Amino acid sequence: MSSSSPSEANTSPAETTAVPGVAATAAAEPVLLLCAHGSRAASAQTATQEIAAAVSHALPDTDVVLTWVDVQQPDVVARCEEFAERAVVIVPLLLAAGFHVHQDLAQAVADRDHHVVTGALGPDRGLSELMARRIAEAETPTEAEAGSDATSGVVAADPEQQPTLVLIAAGSSDDRAVRDIHSQAADLAEVTGREVRTGFVSAVQPEAQQAVAQAWHDGAHHVTAVSFHVAPGVFHADAARAARQTVIGAPSQHARSGGRITEPLLVDGRQVPPELVAVVVKRWEEGQAALAAELAETSEKAQNLDADWS
Numbered sequence: 001m002s003s004s005s006p007s008e009a010n011t012s013p014a015e016t017t018a019v020p021g022v023a024a025t026a027a028a029e030p031v032l033l034l035c036a037h038g039s040r041a042a043s044a045q046t047a048t049q050e051i052a053a054a055v056s057h058a059l060p061d062t063d064v065v066l067t068w069v070d071v072q073q074p075d076v077v078a079r080c081e082e083f084a085e086r087a088v089v090i091v092p093l094l095l096a097a098g099f100h101v102h103q104d105l106a107q108a109v110a111d112r113d114h115h116v117v118t119g120a121l122g123p124d125r126g127l128s129e130l131m132a133r134r135i136a137e138a139e140t141p142t143e144a145e146a147g148s149d150a151t152s153g154v155v156a157a158d159p160e161q162q163p164t165l166v167l168i169a170a171g172s173s174d175d176r177a178v179r180d181i182h183s184q185a186a187d188l189a190e191v192t193g194r195e196v197r198t199g200f201v202s203a204v205q206p207e208a209q210q211a212v213a214q215a216w217h218d219g220a221h222h223v224t225a226v227s228f229h230v231a232p233g234v235f236h237a238d239a240a241r242a243a244r245q246t247v248i249g250a251p252s253q254h255a256r257s258g259g260r261i262t263e264p265l266l267v268d269g270r271q272v273p274p275e276l277v278a279v280v281v282k283r284w285e286e287g288q289a290a291l292a293a294e295l296a297e298t299s300e301k302a303q304n305l306d307a308d309w310s
Helices: 021-028 044-060 074-084 097-109 125-139 177-192 210-218 233-244 274-309
Strands: 032-038 064-068 088-092 114-118 164-168 195-201 223-227
Touching: 021 032, 032 044, 032 274, 044 064, 044 274, 064 074, 088 097, 088 274, 097 114, 114 274, 125 177, 125 195, 125 223, 125 274, 164 177, 164 210, 177 195, 177 223, 210 223, 210 233, 223 233, 233 274
Parallel strands: 032 064, 032 088, 088 114, 164 195, 164 223
Antiparallel strands: none
Protein backbone atom coordinates (compact mmCIF):
# COMPACT_ATOMS: atom_id res chain seq x y z
CA MET A 1 0.00 0.00 0.00
CA SER A 2 1.25 3.46 -0.77
CA SER A 3 2.06 6.16 1.76
CA SER A 4 -0.46 8.85 2.56
CA SER A 5 -0.49 12.48 1.56
CA PRO A 6 -0.34 15.05 4.38
CA SER A 7 -4.10 15.50 4.22
CA GLU A 8 -5.31 11.93 4.00
CA ALA A 9 -4.45 8.55 5.43
CA ASN A 10 -3.83 5.46 3.39
CA THR A 11 -6.60 3.46 5.02
CA SER A 12 -10.22 4.08 4.07
CA PRO A 13 -13.03 3.73 6.65
CA ALA A 14 -14.04 0.46 5.03
CA GLU A 15 -10.61 -0.99 5.82
CA THR A 16 -10.62 0.03 9.46
CA THR A 17 -11.37 -2.71 11.98
CA ALA A 18 -14.36 -1.48 13.96
CA VAL A 19 -14.73 -4.32 16.47
CA PRO A 20 -13.43 -3.17 19.86
CA GLY A 21 -11.04 -5.17 22.03
CA VAL A 22 -7.68 -6.87 21.76
CA ALA A 23 -8.85 -9.49 19.26
CA ALA A 24 -9.98 -6.78 16.86
CA THR A 25 -6.78 -4.73 17.05
CA ALA A 26 -4.62 -7.83 16.71
CA ALA A 27 -6.56 -9.10 13.70
CA ALA A 28 -5.43 -6.40 11.25
CA GLU A 29 -1.91 -5.48 10.22
CA PRO A 30 -0.82 -2.50 12.36
CA VAL A 31 -0.67 0.94 10.83
CA LEU A 32 2.83 2.39 10.58
CA LEU A 33 2.73 6.05 11.58
CA LEU A 34 5.89 7.79 10.42
CA CYS A 35 6.14 10.75 12.76
CA ALA A 36 8.33 13.63 11.63
CA HIS A 37 9.04 16.81 13.56
CA GLY A 38 7.32 19.05 11.01
CA SER A 39 8.76 21.98 9.08
CA ARG A 40 7.71 25.06 7.15
CA ALA A 41 10.55 24.48 4.67
CA ALA A 42 9.26 23.05 1.39
CA SER A 43 12.45 20.99 0.95
CA ALA A 44 11.98 19.31 4.33
CA GLN A 45 8.32 18.62 3.61
CA THR A 46 9.22 17.03 0.28
CA ALA A 47 11.95 14.97 1.90
CA THR A 48 9.51 13.58 4.46
CA GLN A 49 7.12 12.59 1.70
CA GLU A 50 9.96 10.85 -0.13
CA ILE A 51 10.92 8.87 2.96
CA ALA A 52 7.32 7.76 3.42
CA ALA A 53 7.12 6.66 -0.21
CA ALA A 54 10.37 4.68 0.06
CA VAL A 55 9.27 2.97 3.27
CA SER A 56 5.91 2.15 1.71
CA HIS A 57 7.73 0.59 -1.23
CA ALA A 58 9.82 -1.50 1.18
CA LEU A 59 6.68 -2.55 3.11
CA PRO A 60 4.06 -3.00 0.37
CA ASP A 61 1.56 -4.78 2.63
CA THR A 62 1.64 -2.10 5.32
CA ASP A 63 -0.37 1.12 5.67
CA VAL A 64 2.34 3.78 5.92
CA VAL A 65 0.90 7.09 7.10
CA LEU A 66 2.66 10.40 7.81
CA THR A 67 2.11 12.49 10.89
CA TRP A 68 3.93 15.24 12.79
CA VAL A 69 4.64 16.40 16.33
CA ASP A 70 4.76 20.09 15.45
CA VAL A 71 4.12 22.68 12.71
CA GLN A 72 2.28 20.42 10.25
CA GLN A 73 -1.09 18.71 10.41
CA PRO A 74 -2.58 16.24 11.11
CA ASP A 75 -0.51 15.85 14.25
CA VAL A 76 0.15 12.58 16.01
CA VAL A 77 -2.75 12.98 18.46
CA ALA A 78 -5.18 13.38 15.58
CA ARG A 79 -3.70 10.40 13.77
CA CYS A 80 -3.98 8.19 16.86
CA GLU A 81 -7.63 9.18 17.15
CA GLU A 82 -8.14 8.52 13.44
CA PHE A 83 -6.80 4.99 13.89
CA ALA A 84 -8.26 4.42 17.33
CA GLU A 85 -9.66 1.03 16.30
CA ARG A 86 -6.44 -0.14 14.65
CA ALA A 87 -3.19 -1.32 16.12
CA VAL A 88 -0.54 1.35 15.52
CA VAL A 89 3.26 1.45 15.57
CA ILE A 90 4.69 4.98 15.66
CA VAL A 91 8.21 5.30 14.29
CA PRO A 92 9.68 8.74 15.02
CA LEU A 93 11.57 10.24 12.08
CA LEU A 94 13.80 11.85 14.68
CA LEU A 95 17.51 11.19 15.08
CA ALA A 96 17.57 11.19 18.88
CA ALA A 97 15.04 10.39 21.58
CA GLY A 98 14.35 13.62 23.46
CA PHE A 99 11.26 15.43 24.67
CA HIS A 100 9.18 14.65 21.58
CA VAL A 101 9.68 10.89 21.93
CA HIS A 102 9.53 10.62 25.71
CA GLN A 103 6.73 13.14 26.25
CA ASP A 104 4.70 14.07 23.16
CA LEU A 105 4.58 10.64 21.56
CA ALA A 106 4.38 8.75 24.83
CA GLN A 107 1.36 10.83 25.85
CA ALA A 108 -0.30 10.29 22.48
CA VAL A 109 -0.43 6.53 23.08
CA ALA A 110 -0.78 6.56 26.88
CA ASP A 111 -4.41 5.41 26.93
CA ARG A 112 -4.16 2.86 24.13
CA ASP A 113 -2.50 -0.50 24.74
CA HIS A 114 -2.68 -1.23 21.02
CA HIS A 115 -0.61 1.86 20.07
CA VAL A 116 3.16 1.81 20.68
CA VAL A 117 6.09 4.15 20.05
CA THR A 118 9.49 2.86 18.97
CA GLY A 119 12.85 4.40 19.69
CA ALA A 120 14.19 7.24 17.57
CA LEU A 121 16.15 6.44 14.42
CA GLY A 122 19.44 7.01 16.20
CA PRO A 123 21.82 6.01 17.44
CA ASP A 124 22.22 3.29 14.81
CA ARG A 125 25.10 1.81 12.83
CA GLY A 126 23.12 2.28 9.62
CA LEU A 127 23.10 6.04 10.15
CA SER A 128 26.86 6.01 10.74
CA GLU A 129 27.40 4.13 7.49
CA LEU A 130 25.25 6.65 5.66
CA MET A 131 27.14 9.58 7.19
CA ALA A 132 30.44 7.93 6.23
CA ARG A 133 29.20 7.91 2.64
CA ARG A 134 28.23 11.59 2.90
CA ILE A 135 31.71 12.36 4.29
CA ALA A 136 33.38 10.61 1.36
CA GLU A 137 31.23 12.60 -1.06
CA ALA A 138 32.05 15.91 0.64
CA GLU A 139 35.78 15.23 0.85
CA THR A 140 36.22 14.20 -2.78
CA PRO A 141 37.30 17.28 -4.76
CA THR A 142 35.39 18.19 -7.87
CA GLU A 143 37.24 18.42 -11.20
CA ALA A 144 37.51 22.18 -10.78
CA GLU A 145 38.94 21.79 -7.28
CA ALA A 146 41.29 18.93 -8.02
CA GLY A 147 44.21 21.18 -8.97
CA SER A 148 43.59 23.83 -6.34
CA ASP A 149 45.90 24.24 -3.37
CA ALA A 150 42.88 25.27 -1.35
CA THR A 151 41.61 21.70 -1.34
CA SER A 152 44.90 19.77 -1.26
CA GLY A 153 44.88 17.21 1.52
CA VAL A 154 41.10 16.86 1.69
CA VAL A 155 41.41 13.20 0.74
CA ALA A 156 45.00 12.83 1.94
CA ALA A 157 46.18 9.37 2.98
CA ASP A 158 48.24 10.90 5.80
CA PRO A 159 46.03 10.62 8.93
CA GLU A 160 47.46 13.87 10.26
CA GLN A 161 46.18 15.70 7.18
CA GLN A 162 42.76 14.06 7.05
CA PRO A 163 39.98 16.51 7.86
CA THR A 164 38.83 16.63 11.45
CA LEU A 165 35.20 15.55 11.68
CA VAL A 166 32.65 17.60 13.62
CA LEU A 167 29.18 16.05 13.82
CA ILE A 168 26.63 18.87 14.01
CA ALA A 169 23.21 18.03 15.45
CA ALA A 170 20.12 20.07 16.28
CA GLY A 171 20.55 19.94 20.04
CA SER A 172 17.98 19.34 22.78
CA SER A 173 17.24 20.36 26.34
CA ASP A 174 16.65 16.66 27.06
CA ASP A 175 19.85 15.00 28.29
CA ARG A 176 18.71 11.66 26.86
CA ALA A 177 18.76 13.08 23.34
CA VAL A 178 22.21 14.58 23.91
CA ARG A 179 23.49 11.18 25.04
CA ASP A 180 22.08 9.66 21.85
CA ILE A 181 23.98 12.21 19.77
CA HIS A 182 27.26 11.46 21.55
CA SER A 183 26.65 7.73 21.10
CA GLN A 184 26.08 8.27 17.38
CA ALA A 185 29.29 10.30 17.14
CA ALA A 186 31.22 7.54 18.88
CA ASP A 187 29.79 4.98 16.47
CA LEU A 188 30.70 7.17 13.49
CA ALA A 189 34.26 7.30 14.85
CA GLU A 190 34.33 3.48 14.83
CA VAL A 191 33.06 3.34 11.25
CA THR A 192 35.46 5.97 9.88
CA GLY A 193 38.45 5.26 12.10
CA ARG A 194 38.71 8.99 12.79
CA GLU A 195 38.09 11.27 15.73
CA VAL A 196 34.58 12.74 15.68
CA ARG A 197 33.78 15.86 17.67
CA THR A 198 30.29 17.17 18.31
CA GLY A 199 28.63 20.57 18.00
CA PHE A 200 25.02 21.68 18.30
CA VAL A 201 22.84 24.18 16.48
CA SER A 202 20.91 25.05 19.64
CA ALA A 203 20.36 24.31 23.34
CA VAL A 204 23.63 22.43 23.97
CA GLN A 205 27.29 23.32 24.25
CA PRO A 206 29.52 23.49 22.35
CA GLU A 207 27.64 25.48 19.75
CA ALA A 208 28.31 24.42 16.17
CA GLN A 209 30.41 27.47 15.28
CA GLN A 210 32.44 27.11 18.46
CA ALA A 211 33.08 23.39 17.86
CA VAL A 212 34.26 23.99 14.29
CA ALA A 213 36.46 26.95 15.27
CA GLN A 214 38.00 24.92 18.10
CA ALA A 215 38.87 22.11 15.70
CA TRP A 216 40.76 24.60 13.53
CA HIS A 217 42.55 26.13 16.52
CA ASP A 218 43.50 22.67 17.78
CA GLY A 219 45.50 22.16 14.60
CA ALA A 220 43.11 20.61 12.09
CA HIS A 221 44.52 20.65 8.56
CA HIS A 222 40.96 20.61 7.19
CA VAL A 223 37.55 20.38 8.84
CA THR A 224 34.55 18.46 7.58
CA ALA A 225 31.32 19.21 9.40
CA VAL A 226 28.92 16.25 9.32
CA SER A 227 25.30 17.34 9.07
CA PHE A 228 23.34 15.01 11.35
CA HIS A 229 19.95 16.10 10.07
CA VAL A 230 17.35 14.06 8.24
CA ALA A 231 16.69 16.58 5.49
CA PRO A 232 17.56 20.07 4.22
CA GLY A 233 16.06 22.84 6.31
CA VAL A 234 16.87 25.51 8.86
CA PHE A 235 19.09 23.32 11.05
CA HIS A 236 21.15 22.06 8.11
CA ALA A 237 21.57 25.65 6.88
CA ASP A 238 22.84 26.63 10.35
CA ALA A 239 25.27 23.71 10.29
CA ALA A 240 26.54 24.78 6.85
CA ARG A 241 27.18 28.33 8.06
CA ALA A 242 29.16 27.00 11.01
CA ALA A 243 31.22 24.74 8.74
CA ARG A 244 32.08 27.47 6.24
CA GLN A 245 32.98 30.21 8.71
CA THR A 246 36.33 31.94 8.35
CA VAL A 247 38.61 31.25 11.30
CA ILE A 248 41.52 33.62 11.88
CA GLY A 249 44.65 32.65 13.82
CA ALA A 250 44.44 28.88 13.33
CA PRO A 251 47.60 26.96 12.33
CA SER A 252 46.18 25.75 9.00
CA GLN A 253 45.98 28.20 6.10
CA HIS A 254 42.74 26.46 5.07
CA ALA A 255 40.94 27.84 8.14
CA ARG A 256 40.69 31.21 6.39
CA SER A 257 38.63 29.69 3.56
CA GLY A 258 36.41 27.60 5.84
CA GLY A 259 35.62 23.93 6.03
CA ARG A 260 33.26 21.60 4.24
CA ILE A 261 29.76 20.44 5.12
CA THR A 262 28.25 17.10 4.19
CA GLU A 263 24.79 16.80 2.75
CA PRO A 264 22.08 15.83 5.25
CA LEU A 265 21.01 12.20 5.34
CA LEU A 266 18.43 12.83 2.64
CA VAL A 267 19.39 14.92 -0.39
CA ASP A 268 16.92 16.78 -2.61
CA GLY A 269 16.39 15.11 -5.96
CA ARG A 270 18.22 11.90 -5.05
CA GLN A 271 16.99 8.46 -4.10
CA VAL A 272 16.16 7.95 -0.45
CA PRO A 273 19.26 6.22 0.97
CA PRO A 274 18.73 2.50 1.55
CA GLU A 275 20.50 2.82 4.92
CA LEU A 276 17.81 5.24 6.09
CA VAL A 277 14.97 3.03 4.88
CA ALA A 278 16.59 0.02 6.57
CA VAL A 279 16.71 1.83 9.93
CA VAL A 280 13.02 2.76 9.65
CA VAL A 281 12.11 -0.83 8.79
CA LYS A 282 14.17 -2.07 11.74
CA ARG A 283 12.28 0.26 14.11
CA TRP A 284 8.99 -0.94 12.57
CA GLU A 285 9.93 -4.55 13.29
CA GLU A 286 10.94 -3.65 16.84
CA GLY A 287 7.61 -1.87 17.25
CA GLN A 288 5.67 -4.88 16.00
CA ALA A 289 7.40 -7.07 18.58
CA ALA A 290 6.66 -4.56 21.34
CA LEU A 291 3.04 -4.33 20.21
CA ALA A 292 2.62 -8.11 20.23
CA ALA A 293 3.99 -8.24 23.77
CA GLU A 294 1.71 -5.40 24.86
CA LEU A 295 -1.38 -7.04 23.38
CA ALA A 296 -0.48 -10.40 24.93
CA GLU A 297 -0.11 -8.78 28.33
CA THR A 298 -3.43 -6.97 27.93
CA SER A 299 -5.15 -10.21 26.91
CA GLU A 300 -3.67 -12.05 29.88
CA LYS A 301 -4.87 -9.35 32.27
CA ALA A 302 -8.37 -9.54 30.77
CA GLN A 303 -8.44 -13.33 31.16
CA ASN A 304 -7.29 -13.09 34.76
CA LEU A 305 -9.98 -10.51 35.45
CA ASP A 306 -12.62 -12.79 33.95
CA ALA A 307 -11.33 -15.64 36.09
CA ASP A 308 -11.61 -13.52 39.23
CA TRP A 309 -15.25 -12.72 38.41
CA SER A 310 -16.21 -16.29 37.57
